[in-house]
Amino acid sequence: MLPKTLKNLAGAYFHQDYDLEYETPIEAVNDYKEVNPPDSVNALREAIRSLLDTSTSEQKLAELWLDDGNAYYDPRDDGITMTDWFRTMLNALNH
Numbered sequence: 001m002l003p004k005t006l007k008n009l010a011g012a013y014f015h016q017d018y019d020l021e022y023e024t025p026i027e028a029v030n031d032y033k034e035v036n037p038p039d040s041v042n043a044l045r046e047a048i049r050s051l052l053d054t055s056t057s058e059q060k061l062a063e064l065w066l067d068d069g070n071a072y073y074d075p076r077d078d079g080i081t082m083t084d085w086f087r088t089m090l091n092a093l094n095h
Contacts, residue, residue: 002068003047004038009089010069018072025073029092041093048090058082 001030022028031036031043051061061082065071075085 002064003043003050004062005044005047006051009044010065010071014069016069016072025075025078025087026092029089031093033093040045042058045090045093048086050094052086052090054081061086 007094009029009032013032014025016029018025022031032044036044051064056064058081062074062076065082065085075082080088
């Protein structure tokens, strides 16, 4: 099951029309970081770190992000692995 913070990011920022609001997917993550309180951003960082630390398979990460999180952005369409997508999000949240 996807942690609540990640589910919120996936569903609220990567909804069906996210690409009309953001030029790139990472802009949605940056927007999340800008508009949410530091505690929420820190919780999201920890949720991503936790998933990456568990060596979750690519297939499971895809299921969590796309199915459980209801995200409409699939990084694999851009040639990015799910693991790299989660790392990219974490990097954006750290800067």
